[in-house]
């Protein structure tokens with residue numbers, strides 16, 4: 121178990137800079153998830169930590185020891201690859217023993233370790249099989265087992281579940297979570313799936329185009345996304361984003377609000393502090409489950425600064441426990457509303473949306489959060 | 492590659508044609524071997540009266556084999572050939588695999604020159620260098636030794652071996668060696684315990700390609716080791732072929748015997764070749 125610290129890490133392949141100035145502190149025992157769209161550099165960052173790629177500039181420390189120029193062998197890490205990377209000509213047992221024998225450990229001790237890991241991962245019956253004779257989930261377990269037996273200081277996972285089908289993925293996700301609880305080992309986990317990130321992580325690192333967009337607990341990213349990118353990426357269905365722009369008069373005496381116009385309507389938006397001018401673009405964000413439908417929910421309390429928008433329903437999806445209403449506003453902006461239960465509303469029905477001011481996220485022109 | 496061609500129903504007619512063609516070619520290629528073997532079991536008279544006839548009770552004779560067996564030199568030649576072929580083969584495969592791995596895995600000073608150098612070895616026939624090879628062997632004082640032949644055959648076989656093996660090694664998923672590196676496995680162990688086992692089908696292919704020209708070669712034994720000590724079978728057979736009289740019984744019998752070890756080696760390696768060709772399809 122060890123902490124990991126990245127200080128101003130850069131990585132270029134030739135002239136293309138793939139990782140741009142990433143700094144990050146990972147505490148000992150923490151489960152950190154790197155999440156971001158495909159091609160944003162998650163795997164590259166993981167491979168830099170692993171030592172499979174050379175760091176172009178910056179400092180990497182594992183357990184307060186500078187490992188920037190050490191080889192993967194010397195870093196005390198174990199990596200689980202997306203493709204599992206099991207040795208095809210060796211049995212499950214040999215796959216797990218291969219790295220240990222090299223380390224020159226005592227035979228009976230190795231055997232004990234492998235049998236313990238096999239028991240935890242339900243591989244006891246499969247120790248004499250070859251990878252080709254295993255299912256995807258079993259291969260994944262062997263790959264994890266191979267990492268566990270090495271007792272690394274840091275576990276690295278690169279999209280370990282992306283080759284599994286949906287139900288198996290959920291099952292393995294829970295197993296990985298449980299495994300982390302019991303091993304309590306520092307873990308860095310890469311995924312493009314925000315659900316995996318939200319459910320597994322102590323701390324999520326959202327990456328985009330080689331830069332860190334935000335670092336925080338799953339709930340802090342959900343409740344307070346630092347910018348538009350994170351707002352769009354975290355949460356399903358994604359946060360609704362509505363264009364607005366500031367409008368005179370500027371109310372100097374009431375700095376908590378700014379006047380704006382949304383789809384032709386004048387509104388007052390709550391705002392922490394915003395040094396604004398007239399006619400600046402803003403983005404209003406609201407999560408689908410925070411939008412109420414007037415007349416549907418009796419308990420809705422409407423405050424003076426809340427938004428109310430008349431709209432028409434385009435499409436209704438009912439999943440049983442929730443329903444999604446697909447709507448577009450007068451200016452064409454699409455909006456999704458989540459309502460619990462099986463909605464009785466139908467296509468083409470005119471409704472009034474109620475957006476509570478306290479649930480609004482406000483982003484300035486460059487996409488940063490201002491509320 | 493071919494198996495998929497044969498399996499698809501669309502190409503069944505096509506595949507019958509290909510089979511027919513290959514069968515015809517096989518017959519053509521095997522005919523001389525067949526002639527040698529049937530005539531090895533005939534009397535001298537039988538050979539000359541009707542070379543194409545199978546041995547009958549009248550013409551059957553194992554005189555050639557008896558003569559060859561009685562001639563202790565023959566076993567000496569035979570073991571020379573075997574030692575030279577297997578010795579050269581061992582080093583071609585070992586060094587070839589190592590060079591192929593080095594060239595496909597590591598960037599080092601001169602690696603691209605090395606690759607170019609190996610490519611030239613494929614293009615230029617080694618016999619063009621016979622004169623300088625002879626000079627080198629003479630100056631090393633290795634004339635009439637098996638070592639000389641083994642060295643030359645290693646040089647002859649290496650370029651093709653490196654070419655085939657490095658192509659094959661490039662297809663091994665890079666995650667395997669990366670996983671091993673993370674697992675603190677040494678580079679030697681990665682090569683010998685992961686790369687070599689996974690390259691086995693290609694190694695078998697190279698082995699088969701390399702054995703035959705070495706076993707059959709007459710040129711280098713003739714110029715580098717004509718002496719009694721290191722004489723090979725192909726050269727040894729020449730003693731039965733005289734300027735005026737040729738002992739055909741013995742020639743054919745020794746040639747028949749000379750086929751046997753190649754056949755055995757081929758059978759050992761071909762099992763792996765076939766496995767190699769189907770490995771990708773079955774996966």
Ligand SMILES: Nc1ncnc2c1ncn2[C@@H]1O[C@H](COP(=O)(O)OP(=O)(O)O)[C@@H](O)[C@H]1O
Nearest residue numbers: 133136138156157158159160161162163164165
């Ligand atoms: N070895 C490499 N050489 C050149 N470019 C690379 C290499 N590895 C990755 N890249 C580039 O770096 C970017 C990030 O890749 P990667 O880290 O694999 O993304 P992710 O894992 O987030 O999908 C991609 O644009 C990819 O093309």
Ligand SMILES: [Mg+2]
Nearest residue numbers: 162163164279
């Ligand atoms: Mg990736």
